[in-house]
Amino acid sequence: MSINKYQKQSIKKYDKIATNYDQTLEGKATAKSKVKILEMVEPADGDKVLDVGCGNGSLIGAVKKKANIEAYGVDVSSGMIEECRERFKEITFQIAVCENLPFEDEELDIITMNCVLHHLKDPQAFYREAHRVLKPNGTLLVGELWYPAVVKQFVDWIILPLLRAGDNKLFSHGKLKRMATDNGFSLGRIYKKGSVQIVEAIKEL
Numbered sequence: 380m381s382i383n384k385y386q387k388q389s390i391k392k393y394d395k396i397a398t399n400y401d402q403t404l405e406g407k408a409t410a411k412s413k414v415k416i417l418e419m420v421e422p423a424d425g426d427k428v429l430d431v432g433c434g435n436g437s438l439i440g441a442v443k444k445k446a447n448i449e450a451y452g453v454d455v456s457s458g459m460i461e462e463c464r465e466r467f468k469e470i471t472f473q474i475a476v477c478e479n480l481p482f483e484d485e486e487l488d489i490i491t492m493n494c495v496l497h498h499l500k501d502p503q504a505f506y507r508e509a510h511r512v513l514k515p516n517g518t519l520l521v522g523e524l525w526y527p528a529v530v531k532q533f534v535d536w537i538i539l540p541l542l543r544a545g546d547n548k549l550f551s552h553g554k555l556k557r558m559a560t561d562n563g564f565s566l567g568r569i570y571k572k573g574s575v576q577i578v579e580a581i582k583e584l
């Protein structure tokens with residue numbers, strides 16, 4: 380697989396913090412939206428559910444407890460995937476990128492993604508892949524950090540390039556919704572409170 384600049388930086392960063400991710404500032408900052416996605420996701424017995432950019436597996440591990448599902452996780456960081464395999468033996472994890480998912484067309488019922496979209500060079504490529512691998516009427520739940528426009532500009536143009544930690548650009552709430560509707564999804568439930576935004580997208584029939 381060919382690796383772009385953002386993926387390369389992410390691998391370097393997340394391999395390093397994989398074993399103590401939950402205790403890092405970032406682990407704590409992304410926890411709120413993870414809890415909200417977990418609250419919103421509604422798997423049924425027999426569903427195939429994938430968490431994309433699964434980190435240390437905590438979200439898919441918790442989703443697995445909600446129903447008798449076939450659970451999957453993918454992440455670009457081999458360190459994170461090793462951590463997942465240690466923690467959750469009954470879940471299938473693979474090293475893979477969001478932009479090229481190792482699943483067949485219309486194979487999955489639900490996809491979750493927490494705080495990963497802003498890492499992607501081409502977020503549209505992820506939406507196209509999610510649309511391809513989801514069954515008709517399948518659900519995609521995307522959580523992202525939200526900041527007011529001025530703060531977002533500052534973070535996008537000054538902070539993230541300085542950090543060189545695999546982050547591309549944050550998403551406004553309008554843009555996060557448009558990502559779904561521009562790629563063949565209709566909007567489901569929407570959540571936005573403080574720095575947390577979640578957009579549920581349903582693959583149209």
Ligand SMILES: C[S@@+](CC[C@H](N)C(=O)[O-])C[C@H]1O[C@@H](n2cnc3c(N)ncnc32)[C@H](O)[C@@H]1O
Nearest residue numbers: 389393432433434454455456476477493495498
């Ligand atoms: C902020 S962490 C979030 C981890 C997890 N989703 C959570 O909420 O705890 C971002 C994760 O996305 C992964 N990642 C970044 N770019 C990726 C890509 N292009 N494909 C797959 N995973 C990616 C990183 O390795 C990292 O585990």
